[in-house]
Amino acid sequence: MADRSLTYVRTEMAEALPPPKSTTGISAWMRENLFSSPANSLLTIVGLALIIWLAIPIWNFLVADAVFSDPEGLRGEACRFEGVGACWIFIQARFSFFIYGFYPPEEIWRINLMFLIGVILMIPLLAPRAPFTRTAAVLFFLVFPFVAFFLMAGGILSLESVPTNRWGGLTLTLIISLIGIIVSMPVGILLALGRQSRLPVIKGFCIAFIELWRAVPLITVLFMASVMFPLFTPQGMQPDVLLRAIIGICLFESAYMAEVVRGGLQAIPRGQSEASFALGLSKPKTVALITLPQALKHVIPGIVNTFIALFKDTSLVSIIGIFELLNTVRAASSDIAWQFPTDAVTGYIFAGFVFWLFCFGMSRYSIYMENRLHTGHRR
Amino acid sequence: MTTAMEAPQADRSRMAVSETDVAVEIIGMNKWFADFHVLRDINLKVMNGERIVIAGPSGSGKSTLIRCINRLEEHQDGQIIVDGVELTNDLKRIDEVRREVGMVFQHFNLFPHLTILQNLTLAPIWVRGTPKAEAEESAMKYLERVKIPEQANKYPGQLSGGQQQRVAIARSLCMNPKIMLFDEPTSALDPEMIKEVLDVMVKLAEDGMTMICVTHEMGFARQVANRVIFMDQGQIIEQNEPEEFFSNPQHERTKLFLSQILH
Numbered sequence: 001m002a003d004r005s006l007t008y009v010r011t012e013m014a015e016a017l018p019p020p021k022s023t024t025g026i027s028a029w030m031r032e033n034l035f036s037s038p039a040n041s042l043l044t045i046v047g048l049a050l051i052i053w054l055a056i057p058i059w060n061f062l063v064a065d066a067v068f069s070d071p072e073g074l075r076g077e078a079c080r081f082e083g084v085g086a087c088w089i090f091i092q093a094r095f096s097f098f099i100y101g102f103y104p105p106e107e108i109w110r111i112n113l114m115f116l117i118g119v120i121l122m123i124p125l126l127a128p129r130a131p132f133t134r135t136a137a138v139l140f141f142l143v144f145p146f147v148a149f150f151l152m153a154g155g156i157l158s159l160e161s162v163p164t165n166r167w168g169g170l171t172l173t174l175i176i177s178l179i180g181i182i183v184s185m186p187v188g189i190l191l192a193l194g195r196q197s198r199l200p201v202i203k204g205f206c207i208a209f210i211e212l213w214r215a216v217p218l219i220t221v222l223f224m225a226s227v228m229f230p231l232f233t234p235q236g237m238q239p240d241v242l243l244r245a246i247i248g249i250c251l252f253e254s255a256y257m258a259e260v261v262r263g264g265l266q267a268i269p270r271g272q273s274e275a276s277f278a279l280g281l282s283k284p285k286t287v288a289l290i291t292l293p294q295a296l297k298h299v300i301p302g303i304v305n306t307f308i309a310l311f312k313d314t315s316l317v318s319i320i321g322i323f324e325l326l327n328t329v330r331a332a333s334s335d336i337a338w339q340f341p342t343d344a345v346t347g348y349i350f351a352g353f354v355f356w357l358f359c360f361g362m363s364r365y366s367i368y369m370e371n372r373l374h375t376g377h378r379r
Numbered sequence: 380m381t382t383a384m385e386a387p388q389a390d391r392s393r394m395a396v397s398e399t400d401v402a403v404e405i406i407g408m409n410k411w412f413a414d415f416h417v418l419r420d421i422n423l424k425v426m427n428g429e430r431i432v433i434a435g436p437s438g439s440g441k442s443t444l445i446r447c448i449n450r451l452e453e454h455q456d457g458q459i460i461v462d463g464v465e466l467t468n469d470l471k472r473i474d475e476v477r478r479e480v481g482m483v484f485q486h487f488n489l490f491p492h493l494t495i496l497q498n499l500t501l502a503p504i505w506v507r508g509t510p511k512a513e514a515e516e517s518a519m520k521y522l523e524r525v526k527i528p529e530q531a532n533k534y535p536g537q538l539s540g541g542q543q544q545r546v547a548i549a550r551s552l553c554m555n556p557k558i559m560l561f562d563e564p565t566s567a568l569d570p571e572m573i574k575e576v577l578d579v580m581v582k583l584a585e586d587g588m589t590m591i592c593v594t595h596e597m598g599f600a601r602q603v604a605n606r607v608i609f610m611d612q613g614q615i616i617e618q619n620e621p622e623e624f625f626s627n628p629q630h631e632r633t634k635l636f637l638s639q640i641l642h
Binding site for chain 1 (some may be wrong): 480502631
């Protein structure tokens with residue numbers, strides 16, 4: 001380029017060089033993320049101190065001072081002394097109550113059998129490319145609900161009848177949330193589609209339904225279901241309180257689900273349905289094959305968010321006297337035999353952990369699904 | 380705009396135009412968007428085997444016109460008769476017309492959640508009821524025709540623009556349409572990819588397909604079209620054979636338009 005001409009043609013290609021050492025490795029990571037400036041260094045140190053300050057008492061409570069076993073059998077006495085940490089033997093002793101509620105102990109195999117069947121049927125539905133998906137779906141959604149109901153309630157085939165007020169614990173939490181999830185999803189989709197309908201009656205009904213249920217707190221819905229509803233129905237004609245609560249939850253969550261799905265439908269460009277129409281597909285087929293699958297994929301995080309909220313909201317049924325997981329914990333910790341300083345705290349930690357376990361599981365599964373359904377370029 | 384120089388050479392001898400069979404007939408058609416009169420008194424007769432290019436400035440109603448032909452837009456006045464079927468509010472007739480009319484969009488509009496092969500087989504399977512294996516076989520044939528059979532199991536998001544548009548053309552062809560509508564098929568493409576799409580369109584014309592293209596590719600119009608229609612402000616201003624249209628435009632508006640796009 002000595003003659004300052006504008007012409008230039010590269011003759012040798014530049015080799016790729018390794019990155020400089022100072023940008024890789026642990027020390028570089030720490031320098032960049034933890035100590036990049038004096039202010040950040042200070043924050044790092046303060047944060048670290050905070051973690052240590054919190055971690056030690058938590059560790060002491062959960063492990064160091066905790067009671068893990070009682071050589072004389074599981075009794076409240078073992079935890080009745082000053083400065084005791086978590087009383088894990090309380091959980092151990094009442095574990096069956098937390099899981100099965102007041103269900104007759106000799107009939108608990110029925111619940112276990114129901115869970116076993118449920119899990120076996122859910123594996124092909126949740127796992128990718130598993131065999132028998134279609135068979136499992138039919139069995140799970142059409143046959144399993146009846147099998148589960150008759151296993152739980154009994155009264156036929158020489159199964160002892162167990163009234164719903166003896167159902168409880170984690171079993172009931174799972175039953176309520178599973179029914180809520182399975183019902184609110186399709187109802188929510190129908191409401192979302194109805195809200196976009198051109199027919200004013202359908203559209204008006206869907207908007208009214210969604211806005212009504214969204215505007216009411218779930219607690220109010222449950223109170224209405226348990227206290228107000230019987231006032232309007234003739235004596236002896238009232239459906240079971242658990243059933244009423246479940247219906248209330250389903251309708252409530254459907255309204256939320258509808259809005260999540262509608263958000264997804266609005267994100268689909270109009271060109272998608274136009275291309276589908278241009279190929280000769282009818283409107284229902286376009287929705288079922290083109291817009292809805294894409295919309296649902298877009299809003300997986302929102303859908304799972306609603307599922308997680310629903311799962312946690314089931315604990316509200318305790319206020320109308322239904323013994324789901326949280327209520328069994330509360331009941332067990334007010335037991336005279338277990339009156340000691342940390343029984344309630346330990347119980348709530350346990351309940352919180354169980355809720356977290358299920359919600360975290362759903363959250364991870366949704367991330368996995370998002371990645372699996374991702375097509376096209378990753379940004 | 381690409382010029383005539385780059386446009387592929389078309390073999391005009393194979394493009395026969397029927398004297399008697401009418402593909403599309405539009406009579407005294409008007410359309411409004413709310414109170415805006417987008418299409419005014421459109422009269423157009425397209426014979427089987429004809430290749431029509433519609434040109435005009437943006438906002439002149441070209442896209443709206445061809446979107447009326449498969450009822451993506453509704454017209455308020457006049458008649459549109461496609462392959463002997465008049466378009467009315469009757470959904471059955473609309474579906475009947477759409478089965479026979481393919482459309483290619485500016486932005487491809489492939490279905491991103493389906494693989495290329497699934498994009499192609501969707502309509503044959505769900506509209507015509509073709510068995511899956513048969514639909515896939517014919518889809519592969521069309522993918523070979525647009526020269527991308529190796530992409531069959533990829534998703535649209537993994538393809539280049541030109542490849543996507545060729546898939547979109549193949550997707551329409553899988554329904555064996557009698558008429559193909561093209562709505563600015565190359566406008567969203569990089570210059571390097573325009574030719575590969577035009578090549579496919581020229582092949583299609585040589586096979587005798589009835590085509591109505593909204594495009595700014597004047598080279599393509601010269602090579603393939605047997606009629607160029609110029610639209611402005613919702614009206615057909617001028618139509619002529621391509622040679623005459625380009626060398627000897629009559630209307631002032633046409634002259635202005637051609638001077639601007641042909642330099």
